[in-house]
Every structure is written in structure tokens, then in C-alpha cells.
Amino acid sequence: MSTKTTHAVIGYVPDEVAKALGSEGHGRALEVRVERGNDREIVRIPAGAIAGVLHGASQGGETGVQVLLKERATVEAVTTHGIAGDLDLKAILDPGLIHRKPPINVIFVAPEFVPRLTADQSKIS
Amino acid sequence: MRVLLTQPPLSTNLEVSPPLGLSTLAAWLIRKGHEVSICDLDLAVKGLPSPRESYPALLEGAVRDFAPHVVGVTSMFNNSLQAERLTRLVKDCDDSIVTVGGGSHFGALAARSLRRIPTLDYAIEGEGEAAFASLLDALSRGAGVTDIPRLCHRADGEGRQNSSDGLLDLAQIPAVWPVVKDCIDVGRYARTIPAGAARRTIYVEAGRGCPFSCSFCATAPFWERRYRVKPVTTLLEEIRYLHEEFGYNGFMFVHDLLTVDKNYVEELSEAIRESRLPIEWMANHRTDIDLRGLLPKMKAAGCWAMFFGIESASARLQKQMLKGLKREGVVSTITGLANLGIASTCSFVIGFPDETPEELSATVTMGAELKLLGAGIVQFHRLRTWPPAPLSRAGLPARFDLDSLRIEYPFLEVPDADVSAIEADPEFFAGYFAPHTAAGTFAQMAQVEMFFTHGIHLAPLTIAVMGRLSGGNLVPTFYAVVDRMGGISRKEVEAEPGSPWPAWRELHPRLEGWLALQPNLEEWQGELVRGAMAYEQRRLRFVNSQGVDREGLAASGEDWGAFISPVDIAALFDRLRTGDALTSDLVREWLVVFVQEGSNSFGAYTTGVEKLPDLRGRPFLVEPSAA
Secondary structure, eight states: OOOOOEEEEEEEEEHHHHHHHTTSOOSSOEEEEEETTEEEEEEEEOGGGEEEEEEEEEETTEEEEEEEEOTTOOOEEEESEEEOGGGOOEEOOOTTTOOOOOSOEEESOOGGGHHHHHGGGGSOO | OEEEEEEOOOOSOSSOOOOHHHHHHHHHHHHTTOEEEEEEHHHHTTTOSOHHHHHHHHHHHHHHHHOOSEEEEEOOGGGHHHHHHHHHHHHHHOTTSEEEEEHHHHTTSHHHHHHHOTTOOEEEOSOOHHHHHHHHHHHHHTOOOTTSTTEEEEETTEEEEOOOOOOOOGGGSOOHHHHTTTTSOHHHHHTTSOTTOSOOEEEEEOEEOOOOOOTTOSHHHHTTTOOEEOOHHHHHHHHHHHHHHHOOOEEEEEOTTGGGOHHHHHHHHHHHHHHTOOOEEEEEEOTTSOOTTTHHHHHHTTEEEEEEEEEOSOHHHHHHTTOOOOHHHHHHHHHHHHHHTOEEEEEEEEOOTTOOHHHHHHHHHHHHHHHHTTOSEEEEEEOOOOTTSGGGGTTOOEEEOHHHHHHHOSSSSOOHHHHHHHHTOTTTTGGGEEEOBTTBOHHHHHHHHHHHHHHHHHOHHHHHHHHHHHGGGHHHHHHHHHHHHOOOOHHHHTSSTTOSHHHHHHHHHHHHHHHHTOTTSOHHHHHHHHHHHHHHHHHHHHHTSSSOOOTTOSEEOSSEEEEEESSOHHHHHHHHHHTOOOOGGGOSOEEEEEEEEETTEEEEEEEOGGGHHHHTTOSOOEEEOOO
16 A cells, blocks of 8 residues: 555535546536535535546435545535524534534545546546 | 254344355355255244244244255354254254254354254364365265364264364355355345335455454454455455345445455455445454555445444553553544544443453443544443453353343343253353453443443433543442442333333433432532433434424424523533543533434534524524525
């Protein structure tokens, strides 16, 4: 296993988005849902930040993706559904109810191997 | 030859996974040209009014219908008495049928099994596939059995144990499930999964063997501590078959410690992801094996959980049991997994001979704190000396442990005759003769096991606060509650499978009782416990009700309910997670608001009590924002 690392966003996109993505993104910003079947939290990735995309399984209309990021890329974590903002509600981090996940993960893939890793993704069925 | 493989009833669970060891053995024997059928009595008795009385007749029917030459009986430790009865029953049906024992218990004590059970003709020590096939070959040829490795047989009225000639290369085992499709109805197992289950899970074998030497572990020495894995292609073939044919989408990879070989885990993760199969999986792991960097790949490949044996919070006991885990490593691993959205099951072993009540208290508190850090399930198990664990040979003073037997027996009731039979043979049923422990009496240890496993599941915040405030006194003060109020019972706790309420009805009065028996707690400390308990009871009600349960709420809407908490719950969670001190400033009134954010997702929030008028009159709190 290589000790060099790449940053990646791991999550889910609608199947139709996955089909259009190919192995290097689709030239537009990509929105990745953090949890399957839940669009409450998404990570928005600028088109220029994507080094490659690995596709996983499709289930319930969503495809799992691993979006490998270019070095020093920035992404935006977005909460799409809000709780009424005027009540000063502070979330209780109760693991019995919610799971907070960091938007970016580190994986053991050297950046120079990303193109080879994603090469087979050009034929997304 | 015609071979019938059977297992006795194993548990009271209504959801059943196909018997893995028997299915693997069946696949091996089928490939060797034998005709095999599996009679799984654990599945067969489900839904019958009296499983305990029904299983013998079910096997009788299977023997009559299949007319086997050989019957193989597997035994876990908790159902060995039933396995023994099955061998008698087979001989009663037809004395010419050859009986063979294997599995965790007969396979660990092969010679002792032959001595105890006259109706058992052979037993196989350890790994069974090659020995069973060689035995069938010898029987069909009328040849002798003295040179069959691992076989235990009788000669001159005595049990003789043949030596081993090594372990299988697991690449020789075929993909099990397609091969056994005509001898076991996997679809029947799939139909035991409740409609609406989060995932449809099944056990599949990924490999065998753990190189570590934990003193209490029977599995590692059973597989001779040699780490082996199935080829990724074989495992993937099994997964694909089970998913496509039966809709399974949650795979529990059975391996003592799969993550020893990170390259294998990486290869497996890549293969699963590339397969695009919409499945999830879990496996056994250790907190001192560093998977950082690989975990995201595992997550992307569907890893939903990892299982850990944490065993104890005590550094002294960690060293003594040769586990050697460090608290910092445990905490960082569980936290790291939770951050990735990978759940963890944390298992503890309690009741080591010189374990003190203070050490046990620290272990229980650690379990609750791990739950707050994101562990999915925390469970406690009484130390038992199952052979061939190193501790089973240590000659520890032990006593029959009826309470443990009651917790694990395959039936809810343990008949007196079964108790007598097990109690009368400490050598054979060694697992139910638990070592004495300085941590408590046998009954007290059973209560700790049940109470805190369920308690941390339903009320981790409350138990973490209790642990922090009482320190080493948590367990002794719990014993005082049990003395005063009596213990909880398995029958009551399991009264309604899937519902938290029977367990809560047992736990809640005892948590209140604990509080009432703490004269040394300062008033604010008592308020913290009461506040945590009230919060967790409200959470249970909110999450488990159809619609918003409005009883006792200060205000509510269509997707929310609010109550006034005497404690700053958000800060309390934070302090417990960070290890900061609990102080009296946590006792102050806050409004707690539970919100249903999705069909099966909930959030909890706090705000000042002065916001209550603003909340009232709002039907919904979840609102889409312009993202």
C-alpha cells in the first residue's frame, strides 16, 4: 500500500448524475450527498477541484462515488434543509440521533496514480 | 454417501442466518461427490409453540425422509446438550447410522465428547472439512480410520485422537452458496428477516485464524492462530450469488480478525466497489491495527460497521489477558470510524478472577463513553473459560454459573433436568463453570452483563454521568440497587423483540433507584443524573412513537416536540466526550427540542427557555433553505 495520500469526498449522487460524470467529472460543480437517501448535508465540489471519480454501487436511484480531489482543492459543506433560524437552536451532538461526518477523507492513493485508478470509469453503464 | 448435517436450536432470535460451518462442510462434501442435506433445527423450530419439545421430532422426520448413512452434528457451547440428545435420537431411529460430532464444542473436546456420549461414533478436532471427507471415504471403502488426521475414534473401548496434518488452504473451498443450493433452502432464511429491516444481513466466511494470544479466547487456538483468507474472487462470487438470488445486502464477514492483512482488505474493498453491487459489510478489527487511509476506501466499498473486542478499561487487565490495548487507541479508533460514518460494536469481557469492582466500574463507564463517541453497540460478556482458550487450562477455581446459562440458553426457559445434566459434568460443560471473580458474585455479574448492555444501548448519557460521578463505586452501588429492588430478567427484557420499552421498563426504575441510594451525591449531581435520564426517556419516546407523542411536552408541532430540561444537555454531551469535568454550572434550565428531520432521521437541539413562546404555533421546524 502506498503511503502517499489523496483527499477524497465519499458519498452519493443521483444515478443520472453518475452516468454523466465519467472518470473526471462532468465539467460542472458536483454535489455529493454525505448520506445515502438523505440530501440534508451535501458537499459541493468545484469542477476544477476534481482529479477523478470512482463509481460504486447504485441503490435506490443513487450511486456511491469516491471523488478524488486535486491537491489544495477546497470544497464547500452545505446543509440544504435548515431548522428555523430565528430560534437560536443549537444542535445537541447526540450520537443516538445524528452522525456528523467530515466532508473530506484521506485515502492512500498517490496523486500520480489517480488517472490510472479512474481509467476504467469512462464506461459507466 | 448420503450425509445429513444438523445443528440443534441455537437461539431465541427470530431472524436466522444459514449455519455457516455446516454449509461450508456441505459444499466441501458435495464437491467430493457425496449427497448432502442440511437439517437446521434452529430455523425449523421458529414459530412453533414449543421449540424445546419440537426439535427431536423434526430431526426424526429428516432422518426418515433422507435415510442418511452418516449424520454430522455440530455444537456451539450453548446447545451441546441438545446436540448430544440428537446423536441418541439418530441411533434410536437406526443404529447403523454413523454419527459424527464437530463444531466449537465437540471440535474442541473431541476425545471428551466420545467419552461422554456413547451414541457419538466419531468427533473431529478443529477444522472439519478434510477429516470428514476422509472419514466418508474410509467408511465407504470399509477401511480403517486410524490414519485420518484430526479424527477422534474409539479403539479398545477408549477414545483415540489422531494427530493433525495441518490446515486447509481456503482457496480449495468452493464458493459455498451456489454449491449447497439443493441441500439448504437459503430463501427460507431470507424470509425470517423482518419487512422494513435496515438491511438484509447474512454471515459469510471470509477466512479463519487470528495470530494474537488473548488468554480468554477459544477461537484463535481452535484455528491454530494461523491467519487465512478466502480468495477475494470466491468471496465476491458468494456475495453476488446471495445478493442476486435472495436479496441479501448486508454481509457479516466471519473471520476472527480480518484486518490483520491490510492488503487483503484493500483488495477486497476495491473488488466490492468495482463490482457495483449495492451491498454493505462488516468485519472484525482491532483498535491497535492502523487502517487510516484505508478506511475511506472501505467505507466507499460499503463497510458499515466493524466489531472490536475492547475487553476492559483496565491497563492492568489488558496486560494480564495478553490483549494489550491502550485506551487512547480505542478512543481514537472509535471516533475515527464514527467520523467516517462507520459504526462500531464494542465488546467487553467482565469478571476476570482478580478484577476489582473499581476496575469493572471503569469498564462500564468506558463502554458508555464509547457509545457517546459514536460506537453503535456496546456489549458486556461474562468471562467463561471455553476450551481451548489458554485460560481453560489454567485450573482457575470455578463454579456452575446458572445465570450465564439462562442468558445464553437456546430456549427462554432452562428445564431443571437440563440444569442438572450440565451441572453434573464440569469437565465437558466447562464453559458454564465460570471462574470466581473479585468483581462480584455470579448473580451480580449476570446483572452487570444484562443491565449495562441494555442500559448503554438505551441510556448511555445517564450511565456515563453515573460513572463519572461515582467513579469506582458505580458497580458496588448498582449491586445495592439489585439487592433492594431485585435484578432484571431476560424474559422481561426480551418480551417484545424490536421494542425498547420492555427493557426500559426494567431499567428505568433501577436507574431511579440508583439515584435514591446515593446519599453522597451533591444536589446538582443528582440533578445531572435526573436531567440526563429525562432527556433519554424523551428521546426514546420521540423516536419510537408514531407521530409526535405530546404527553408532558412544553410545546409541540407536526415535526417537533420541546420540553424544559433542568440540565444543559448539549454541554453535558460535550463534557463527557472531551473528558472535561462535570460541574454545577451544567444545571440550568434549557429548552430541548426534538425534530423529525426525515422519515427515519431525528435531531435534538437546545435553546433558551425564553424562546418557548416563539416556538408555539409553528407546525413545522424543518424548512428547506436556498442551498
